[in-house]
Amino acid sequence: MAAATMSLDGYIATADNGIGHLFDWYDVGPVTVPTVTPGLTFHLTETSAGYWQRWTSQLGALVCGRVLFDVTDGWNGRHTMDVPVVVVTHRRPDDWIAAHPDAPFTFVTDGIRAAVEQAQALAGDRIVAVAAGTVATQCLDLGLLDEVAVDLVPVVLGGGRPFFGELRHRDVLLGDPTTCIRAERVTHLVFPVTQPPR
Template sequence: MGIVQAQAIMSLDGYIAKPDNTIGSLFDWLQNGEVAVPTPAGDFTVHLSAASAQHWRQWTSSLGALVCGRTLFDVAEGWQGRHTLDVPIVVVTHQIPADWVEQHPDAPFTFVTDGVASAIGRAKELAGDRVVSVAGGTIARQCLELGLLDEVAIDLVPVVMGEGNRPFFGTLSADEVPLGNPTTCVQGDRVTHLVFPVAH
């Protein structure tokens, strides 16, 4: 099966959102380049630097499934039944949103109520030999603590937020979790793309 990779667009001081859940300038790099790249779902087009465009294409073409938590699912309003990355979605939740499921009968979404490990297992089945991407800091932290992550991918934006209610991993139960040297380091315009292996 493929690898499990936590992914985030993050400020230099580790935040993925401001206190009011807005993202400030974190996503500006998605529209500051000359290379037009449609998203896999074709719902909009990003405009990237040449280096970021190559990295983006490689990353999106490798994906087989996405795991997220209920908070992200709700904030995104379920992506109207089709995620921008156009892959199956596994949502970790305490309660299945029955009304949403009824309204989106053909949506490739699976709702898992028995924990993160079960959700990762289901996502691996869906992804086959492709990458399972974990989105959202809470789910990423749980995966990291459970030893379920193979890689951590960061799109690091050179901005200091100063404060935020969403640090990527948040507070870990362990003192620290060492990662390996980056296997990917791509310099884009106003973003650095990094991928770190997780030691097992």
Template sequence: MSTVYTHMTMSLDGYIADPDDGIDELFGWYQAGDVAVPTADEGLTLRVDPDSAEVLRGFVSGTGALVCGRRLFDITDGWNDNHPVGAPVVVVTHRPPEDTKKWPRTTFAGSVEEGVARAKEIAGGKDVSIASADIARQAVDLGLVDEVQVSLVPVLLGRGIPYFAELTGAPHHFDDPVVVQGKGATHLRFRVRRAE
């Protein structure tokens, strides 16, 4: 059965990018070590410490589909239809691009619920990753997320794009974290605690 998780690299003050979508201050840990972690993108090999490598290998091997929003999809140009984890992408949007044939491995969905359901079908039992902050926020509020994962970077951005903002269903509760200490990032995995 698929685990639906969201993972972001985040600053200590809760931001996943600066106000201009810049990630340079956050993504340094992806090249902070000696262990090579190949991705589905032949031009991108991550070089991290051994413990971070295990975390990343889990993402690459365990993810069967990825859900994102239209904004991230546009910023990355759809990862040229080859996201680094190698999984097909489901884009949640009310306005799909005119030429969807440009991205044959990408599906477009009109709501977060539809996007997660479609991603579970595509994943075929593998995990589903939610890669956009706004989509993650909505999915948590809708009770669709099983795990929240954070790669916490030792930097304060002061302002930017928050991981979770304006949650309507808060508070949300989680089990104690699984902690993996990496070089340049501490990886935290929280299981969502379901209401009984």
């Protein structure tokens, strides 16, 4: 599954990896949702909290690219959702690894398919999520996605980092949403991938 919070014009971050108003929905409600990250607590509406808890309770591992890893500094060695992380990279960050010896992070240098396979082995029968646009695009191109989850936010960024970049295969078909939940400042959507690339 590829999952992202996205603007109406298809962006998941600004060009400099800022978020603008994309994540306002994480702090508009009365339901306190703690994370394993010190100092980071979400305040969701009841609707968004229910969706969030159902989704995260099924999550077994996360695949991300090196840009997201670097921007977050590897979440200081423990992802906010407290799952193993597989990072697709051209070069292992040996200094970071030495500084975080207990971090449940795997660094894969032989491509996205190998990264997804390792994440699935870590996740077992739970969901593997892929995060950020470059990784999501590569997975969609290779037919590795079964769902696309979008937290659609009513903001137009006007440019930045798209959820999906240029695909080698055109017109990858998604089905009608299996989830469509309207909440304050966000609409939660999940689409099955009905015709993957060949």
